[in-house]
Structures are given as C-alpha cells and as structure tokens.
Amino acid sequence: MHKFERAILHVGPDKTGSTAIQKTLDKSREILAKNNICYAIGHRHHTLASYFDKEKINNFAFYKDYSSSDIIERDNSYIKLLYEQIKNSRENEIIYSFEGFIHLTVNQLEDMRSFLLDHSNKILVVVYAREPISYAKSAMSQRVKTGRTSWGKHLPYLKYKNLITKLITVFGENNIEVRKFCKSSFPQGDVVLDFLSLFDIQQSDKNFITEKSPERNVSLSHNGLLVGERVIQLLNGRFNTGADFKKSICHYLTKIDGPPITLDSKQVKAINNCSREHSKYLKNKFGVVFSKNNSPFTPPLYNVEEKAQLIIEQILKNSQPHRENKNFESNNSYWHCKNWKQLYTRILITKQRDFISKWLSFFTMRRNK
Secondary structure, rough: OEEEEEEEEEEOOOOHHHEEEEEHHHHHHHHHHOOOOEOOOOOOOOHHHHOOOOOOOOOOOOOOOOOOHHHHHHHHHHHHHHHHHHHHOOOOOEOOOOOOHHHHHHHHHHHHHHHHHHHHEEEEEEEEOOOOOHHHHHHHHHHHHOOOOOOOOOOOOOOOOHHHHHHHHOOOOOEEEEEOHHHHHHHOOOHHHHHOOOOOOHHHHHHHHOOOOOOOOOOOOOHHHHHHHHHHHOOOOOOOOOOOOOHHHHHHHHHOOOOOOOHHHHHHHHHHHHHHHHHHHHHHHHOOOOOOOOOOOOOOOOOOOHHHHHHHHHHHHHOOOOOOOOOOOOOOOOHHOOOOOHHHHHHHHHHHHHHHHHHHHHHHHHHOO
C-alpha cells in the first residue's frame, strides 16, 4: 500500500468556501497530480464521514431516504474504491475535504485518524474561521434557500472553541491549522488560492487551477430573505426542505434585488453574546482576530407579502411537489389551486380538517371502549 508523506484533512466548517475548494480541486486532478498532490476520490468526501459514523445518526452523507443496509453497502463500496486509488497513487500528499468532518465525535475522529495514518506519515487538519456576524448572515441565507426559517431556536453561530478543542484532542494542537475566512485576507480575494498556499505548487499551475473555480454561491439580498421567509410560511411545510426546495424555489429568491442581509440590533447582540467566548479562544489560541461588523439594519424596500404571493403563483404554474412528502395529500390537491388565495385557503381548511379528524378518532375510540 502506498504511503503519503502528508494527509490534509479540510474540515470546513460550513459557509467558509468549502464548496468552491472542493469543486475546484475535483476539476484540477491532473494538474494537482503533476504537483505530487492527490485529491481523494469523490468531489467531496461526505461518504468517508458517513463510514466513520457507525451509528448513522448524523446526516453526513445525505442518507435520510436510505435504509441502514443501503448506507453501509454504499460506504463500504466507497472505501474499497478509495483503497484502490491509494494503492495506485504515486503522489506525496492527499487531500480529503468535507465541511461535516468537524462535526464527527471524538471516537469517530479517532477512527478516522487511525485510517489516515495507515496510509500517510502525518496529518494536517485545516479549519477556516469566519467572523460571527458575517457567518450568521450567510447561514441565514442558506437556511431560507433550503426552505427553513432563518432565525429560531438554534441561532446561526459556530462554537469554534468546542469544535477545535475536539480536533486538538484527537490530532494534537501542532497538527491543526486555523485560517481566517476573510476575503480581504486571501490572495486576490480567493479562498481557493488561500487553501492552495498550503502546498508547494508552481504559480502558473495555481493560476490554471483557479481558472477552473466555479461561480460562488449567490447569497440572498435582505429583501430576498424576507420574501423567502414569507413563502416558507405560506407553503407551511408543503414542500420538502433541502435540495427539493432549493431546486424548485430558490432561483425565484436569488433574483430579488436589494441591499445585503443585515441583522437588527437584537440579533446582533444575540450572536455577539453567543460567540464572544469562541472569538476570544480563536484570538488567544491561534491569533485569529475578527474586525467588527457594523452594518446598519436595512428595512425591506417593497411589499414582501405581494412578492411572496407572486412567487407562490409561479410555483403553482411551474412546479409539482415532491411526491414522497408525507405532508401532501395523495391527489396533490394543493397544486390544483389557481392562485395563492386558493392555496392559502386550502392549507387552512386542511389544517382544520386534520385537527377535527384527530380528535374525532380519539373520541370514537373512547366511545367504543
């Protein structure tokens, strides 16, 4: 079995350019190999995380619709392919990248460490840290783009101290590289170039690689965020969250112009209070210092309700719901509505009917006793 000099474990976390890094590396395998770097099989390595999540509790590999046996079979097949790739490799370094790696448990990370050391002499874990308010804005946008409310019980912030302490426990502090995620800190403002700076790659090859960089994810405007929230409320769970929602509805929201997302004073205070301990840890432990993010709150510039209703009408014309969504009736009656008013009325009627049906069955059961 070939043994690499170094394994790079890029652990994200989310909203720190992971997708751009992964897509660029996946498209640049030949030129990476020329520079003695192997990018592990797969455009990102979520299946590797799933392999070490033996209980299959977390959704590391997006397997909510799969049976446990299917997941295990898929994971084992991936590991066989990975071993085959390693066996036939001649490069000095190998890269694994997935933003979910950072959320593996200590035991799972220890299993991964043993696996990596079987075919590499040392491991470098790469973490990007993003300023809390900036992260919150991006995370809120992503939540709405996938059909979830932007602000709720789980606030959009990351517990860096907890996450990195866990990594240090497993891999050792000297093997952790924490980098500041900030466009102004990156070479040419590009996170891909910042990541590539970890390797001995010729400048001409770096330029060639960055030409393959995909378009960055488009964040919602402040108006798009508010309209998206209202659309989610009107649909009331009648569309699957995640990829289905993003594919069918997100493009309506990204086209809405307006100022960037801003947080109101209460939201800013909540994020700063939750993040203070973690920002202090990053500063003292790794020298990562965030500048203050003081953008004023921006009210919506036009009628959110009217825009949400127009989007609902477009959805009715152009889309069909996910047929496996259990919230839908078998005849998909919501999607026979001619406009948003009929849809809204149908939702309310169904809610009332479900309530009546629930209690009617309860009383019928008691009467039969």
